[in-house]
Amino acid sequence: MDISNNEKPVSDRLLIGECVVVLSSREVHVPGARRLRRLTPKSIGVLLVLVRKAGQVVTRDELFAEVWPDTMPTNDVLTQAVTHLRKAFTSGESGIDGAAYIETIAKTGYRLLAPVSWEGQGSIPAGRSPLSETALVHGAQAGATHAADVPRRSIRRRLRRQVLIAVGLALLASTVVMFWLLWTAPAVADPDVVNTRGTRVVGSPERPYRLITSTAAFETSPALSPDGSLVVFAKEEEGLSSLWIQSTGNTAAAPLVAPPAQASDRFPAWSPDGREIAFARFHPGDMCEVLLVSATGGSARRVARCDGTEMLSFDWSPDGRSLLFGSMTGSQASRGIRVLDLVSGRWSSLRYETGNDDFDYAPRYSPDGKRIGFVRNPQVGDLWVMDADGRNARRVTEDAAEIRGWSWLGATELVFGRRVDSESRLYRLDVTTGLLRDLGVDDADSPSVSRQGRSLAFKRDHPRYALFRFPLGEQGGKPQRLFASSGRDGQPMVSPDGKRLAFTSNRSGTFALWWGRLDDPDSLQVIEGFRPEARQPMDWSADGHSLLVAGRDGEGMPGIYEVTPEEGHWKKLPVPVHEPLQAIYGSQPGSVLVLERDNDDRMRLTLFDRRQQPWRRLASMEGVSQVRLDRAGDRVLFTRLAHAGLWQVGPTLAQSSIRLLSTEAPTRWRYRTWAVTGTGKVHYLHIAPDCASQLTAIEQPDRSLCLDARRYGSRNGLSMAPDGSAVYVALAIADGTDIGLMPVAERVPWPSLGAAKWLPWLKKPLS
Known part of the structure; x- marks a missing residue:
């Protein structure tokens, strides 16, 4: 690296977020980690370049020029160095996620997001040059003998001791309150014996949900009204589909609107005020239209054509004045997300970064209208979230999975269905912290959350x-x-x-x-x-x-x-x-074709020669979703x-x-x-x-x-x-599908304080 040796050393200990990096020994100290992490020299080099421009985007070319001068490394070398850094900063025990420290900027480079400072000094000014390895070692020796550091360390120790005492007293008070609440609370049945009492069998343990439909037809695409009192769903019978509506109680469903002969109605979506329902109607051939109908039924009016569209998706804006559409094919083709004004009928495209091979599906505004979530490439996709104006798009799941429907749960959480092994399950994701939880419902997908209530409807399969x-x-x-x-x-x-x-x-x-x-x-x-x-x-x-x-x-x-x-x-x-998804044997001995998702979220098919170690890349092509070899036709x-x-x-x-x-x-x-x-x-x-x-x-x-x-x-x-x-x-x-309904508990803030779990007045709504 081209680093000056004349700059005065700052310190040997670099504070990055909650982690401490000791540069002379290349050690990373992560709170809660069971073992010490040690970085490679090249990883340290990449880290120092990112530190110099903390908060700014550093291109791959800049990193190659400074860390690998006079060489011609491949992208894999840099990717491995960044992966090594992220793993070093990760701690499952403390909840630290290394991916949140270093952000990948698609097709550009990387950016260090965590706050940075040298121990004993302030934050690093933007643009400051990184220190050489020699200077850093000298800095460590000078810092170890500097007399001015002694009183600072003493002050920090006293402050830390006082903070720990205060936290201990708070936890003690929380424990006392929780014990009192548990002591005075009515007895709750032990979940392990909920179906027995003494020597008698009482019954099966209660499921976390109930089914509100149970017909021989296939009920799909549930949509909850804003207050959670009604649900609209599509009923599939004999190859055709119609929309039905019923209360979330045990009342019978009634047709919402009758489709013409040989037509199918699908994908219902409630307006924010609960007065109208948007849906798609598919006619024989390629004819398709998006319609609006009153929640009380009646005639429907057309708002858009969607002829020849495959994988149609749309949702309402929070003000109810427009519809948000995902990528479309057919006569209304659009590569990205668009907005349809319902009064003027005009389309406007959302400006945000998207690749030539990207297909963005099921876009939805958050309840506060500040964010848009969507699924990118649903065949092997992930959930993405961005600001409502298209800025700051980022991926919030990393599974390249088959996403089967999703919905906002408040302004900062999502519920989505994902195929796992031979079934689909429901998961709850906090997009701020990245915390993912299984909702405990198997064979479920297509979740729909009421805007005002805390109810969740979903489709449950039993194939x-x-x-x-x-x-x-x-x-x-x-x-x-x-x-x-x-x-x-x-x-x-x-x-x-x-x-x-x-x-x-x-x-x-x-x-x-x-x-x-x-x-x-x-x-x-x-x-x-x-x-x-x-x-x-x-x-x-x-x-x-x-x-x-x-x-x-x-x-x-x-x-x-x-x-x-x-x-x-x-x-x-x-x-x-980076992430292999499929592999097949090639036509030549020792050749293998691998389908992967790379570090920039691009799907790529690569031909390898496995006879060399590491495997040698022979050729690549992007945008592939599945591959097979025809040996007869070569x-x-x-x-x-x-x-x-x-x-x-x-x-x-x-x-x-x-x-x-x-x-x-x-x-x-x-x-x-x-x-x-x-x-x-x-x-x-x-x-x-x-x-x-x-x-x-x-x-x-x-x-x-x-x-x-x-x-x-x-x-x-x-x-x-x-x-x-x-x-x-x-x-x-x-086979068969039914509509299920379950309550969704609010997220409890301040999880570290036990009292917050038990004192209702300490709860805060999601915002």
Whole structure:
């Protein structure tokens, strides 16, 4: 680094947020951490450059020039240094999150957000030059012998002692008050014995929610009125959808508005004053419109056309004068978030940073109108939050997960549904602190929170999926159920020789990878030691000896695992990417194609040569959501984040070899329900008007077959027999959805004070 040695040293101890960095020994002291963290010299170099411009954006080029002068490092070197810094500043015990200290500025660089000062000095002035390592060591020696520091340390110790005494007295008083309240409070049943009393069985423990619908139809897309007294939902029957309304009590539902013949009404949204409901109406073909109707019913009026739109999303503004729309396709195409003025009918685009491949879905204003939340790239997405004017956009989840609906809970918290293993669960997230909590409701998604009340409505599923083999061709035949169980089976992937099947299942009580020989049901075995991902399909090697599986370890960290099923062994591969999501074997020996999300939140497909250590990058392309290899046609097939359809590219990922195969199939929602045979034919599983599971040849759309008219196929993977004689799919053998309702407790402020939990007058509303 080009650092002057003539500047007077400041100190050897650098205070960053709640952490202390001792520069001479490269140690990081984090409150509550069980062990000392030590930084590498390059990490220290990056930290000092960020400290010099604390609060300012430092570009990658600046960091390369100062920390790696006269060299040509890759982006991975800098990414690893920043990751090392974030891990050093992280402490789960004290709640410190290293990612909140150093912010990634997409496609630019990094910014140090935590307050910075040298011990014994004030805050660092902006633009001050960092010290050299020699100067820092000399500073440590000088600081250790400086007489003026002695009285300062003595004052700090006395002040610290007084603060600790005050905190101790406060905790003692809190404990006394809490004990008194518990002593005088009425007895509460022990949750472990809530269903028994003495020698008698009383009943089942109470669920945290209740179901307010229980019909044979599929109830979806619940929307709570602002006061939480009414709920509107879509009822799906025989391939069509209509809107119904009912109170949140046990009254029967009534139709809100009758759609025309062969039309479907979906996606209801209440106005802030509770007087109107916006919804989308889909007509046969591509015709689509957004309508408003009174909450008491009656005729609806159109406010916008949405012809040809896929993944439509919208919500009301807090003042009720406009609708906020997510990215749109079709005749009203828009890459980003837009606002529709309901009086003038004019559209205005929100100015904020978005990439060419980004699709922003389900935007919603916070109740106070100061923020907008949305899901970016919902296929493998995360939740984002930004100011209402588009500034300060930031990601608030980091799972690249399948987000299944979300809603604001006050001005600083979110509730969202997320697919986990074989189910979807509800989570509560504080966007200020990053604290994430499971709400304890399984098989739930599409949450809706009332604006004024503390009620939460959601859709609850109770499906069971089983594996089937459907014969194809002119002779056809009856479908065959495979490896029957009472669990949820999915992602069936047949081996290249057509004799073995790998799949995921929770049949043993935990979600795991299974495999077995198709001619021997008793050969079924589980592969333990890691948890497979349900988002992306696994991939067999050409010889059928091994599998590449995306999964997570015991700490939830993503990785790519190579499994040898016959031996029951697996190993985690050293894939040199930020967050691997899928991997398949390449067409050449030693080559692997990896789908990743990089440190700048971009989805990228990269071709690696794994015979070199570390793996060598050969080529890359961005914006890919899923990939498979057609060995017969010597081509790579893939779907994109920002577009529906299917593409192909040559095995070396040469840009000149990219070709569009289909403009409509697969859709964004069903980007995983396609497969390729050993002869190169591509098939797509989708829903047709009169068929729940329709199989269509993408490159020959006139060749289509209804596998099952009533049972729906899983959206997370299927496979074709190598010779194209059969398809292996997971079908719902038991299914149904209902609307659930539960109260949501307010967030209690000042969690460190026990009295706040028990004294109602100390509670504060979310703001």
